[in-house]
Amino acid sequence: MAKRIKAPPAKRPEAVLPGFISPQLATLKTKPPSGAPWIHEIKYDGYRVQLHIDGDTRKAFTRNGHNWVERFSAIAGAFNIPGQAIVDGEVVVIHEERTNFSELQADLGRGDQDRLIYFAFDLLWLDGQDLRKMSQLARKGLLKELIDGNNLKEPIFYSEHHEGDGQELFEAASRLNYEGIVSKRVDAPYRSDRVEAWHKIKTVQR
Numbered sequence: 085m086a087k088r089i090k091a092p093p094a095k096r097p098e099a100v101l102p103g104f105i106s107p108q109l110a111t112l113k114t115k116p117p118s119g120a121p122w123i124h125e126i127k128y129d130g131y132r133v134q135l136h137i138d139g140d141t142r143k144a145f146t147r148n149g150h151n152w153v154e155r156f157s158a159i160a161g162a163f164n165i166p167g168q169a170i171v172d173g174e175v176v177v178i179h180e181e182r183t184n185f186s187e188l189q190a191d192l193g194r195g196d197q198d199r200l201i202y203f204a205f206d207l208l209w210l211d212g213q214d215l216r217k218m219s220q221l222a223r224k225g226l227l228k229e230l231i232d233g234n235n236l237k238e239p240i241f242y243s244e245h246h247e248g249d250g251q252e253l254f255e256a257a258s259r260l261n262y263e264g265i266v267s268k269r270v271d272a273p274y275r276s277d278r279v280e281a282w283h284k285i286k287t288v289q290r
Contacts, residue, residue, distance in 0.1 A: 099168070099211075099212030099213075101136060101138045101168050101170070101209065102170070102209065102214075104134065104136075104145045104149040104151075105134065105170065105208055105216075105276060106149075106276035106277075107132060107134065107147055107172065107276065108172075108206075108274050108275055108276060108277065108279060108281075108282060109277065109278040109279070109282070110266050110278070110279075110282035110283055110284035111278055111279065111280055111282065111283055111284070112283075112284055112285075112286070113267075113283040113284065113285050114285065115251075115285065116249075116250025116251055116253070116254045116265060116267050116283065116285045117250055117267050117283060118248065118249040118250055118251060119248070119249075120247075120248070120270075121269055121270055121271065122247075122248075122250060122267050122268065122269060122270065123220070123221065123224075123245040123246065123247050123267070123268050123270055124245060124246045124247075124250040124253045124254075124265050124266070124267045124268075125205060125243050125244070125245045125246070125265065125266050125267075125268070126243075126253070126257060126262055126265060126266075127257075127262065127263045127264040127265050127266050127284060127285075127286070128174040128176050128183045128203055128243075128263070129176065129182075129183040129184065129185045129188075129263045130174045130175050130176035130177070130183055130185060130188055130203075131146060131147075131174065131175045131176075131188065132146065132147040132172075132173075132174055133145065133146060133152070133156060133159075133173060133174065133175045133202065134170065134171070134172055134173075134208075135159070135160060135163055135169070135170070135171040135173065135202075135204075136169075136170050137160075137163055137165060137167075137168060137169045137170075137171070138168050139166075139167070139168075142157075142160035142161065142163070143160075144156040144159070144160050155192055155195075155197075156175060156197070156200065156202075157197070158197040158198075158200060158239065159175060159197075159200055159201075159202045159239055159240070162202075162236065162237075162238075162239055162240050163202075163236065163240055164234065164236070165230065165234045165236070166234075167210075167211040168209060168210065168211050168212060169207065169209060169210050169211070169230065170207070170208040170209035170210075171204050171206070171207055171208070171227065171230075172204070172205060172206035172207070172208060173202050173203050173204040173205050173206070173243065174202070174203050174205070174243075175188070175200055175201070175202050176188060176200075176201050176202075176203065177191055177199045177200065177201070178199070178201060181260075182260065182261060182262055183262075183263070187199070188200075200239055201238070201239045201241060202239055202240050202241065203241050203242075203243045204227060204231065204240065204241065204242055204243060205224070205227075205243035206220075206223055206224070206227065206274065207223050207224070207226050207227035207230065208223075208274060210226060210230065215274070216273055216274040216275075217273045217274075218273065219270060219271045219272065219273070220268050220269060220270050220271065220272050220273075220274075220281070221270040221271070223274065224245065227242065228242050245268075250265060250267045250285070253265050254285055254287070257287055258287040261287070262287060263286060263287065264284060264285050264286035264287045265284075265285050266282060266283065266284050266285075267282070267283040267284075267285065268281065268282050268283075269281040269282075
């Protein structure tokens with residue numbers, strides 16, 4: 085009787101990268117929260133951009149789902165990683181030591197990308213895995229590993245966060261004339277909506 089030859093395992097099909105994911109939005113508050121459930125980041129004054137990396141393919145979606153990859157080609161090209169990822173972040177121009185939306189608009193109007201910087205603050209998808217149900221802190225940890233592990237440099241930056249009392253970071257942002265801060269619950273998943281898990285606190289209240 086002939087020996088049965090075991091068939092090789094079926095090759096796992098490559099996951100299809102999702103299309104544009106509507107962004108999670110922060111709820112405006114007058115005071116930052118405090119305590120262990122929260123982390124706090126500087127609020128950047130720029131364009132919200134969702135980077136889609138799929139092998140050699142790059143897309144850069146605005147908050148409203150428009151693919152502006154040609155306008156942000158330098159940033160998209162600099163996010164040089166193997167595999168797949170969907171990264172949430174903000175494109176900015178730094179002028180006089182803080183982000184400046186007017187300068188950003190002027191550079192984009194001229195087609196000038198030399199000063200564009202991307203602050204990555206969330207990771208929604210990685211190599212076939214949807215990360216949106218993971219906690220905020222877990223997603224940020226994977227994002228930092230992705231950036232550091234692939235030795236990504238300027239114009240790509242990981243958006244650092246402050247733990248605990250948000251008032252301390254808010255006061256520092258006020259002294260430096262920054263726009264404000266965003267406070268995020270460490271245990272919250274990512275939802276395509278305006279949520280209470282993200283608070284935005286502006287230094288100039290209107």
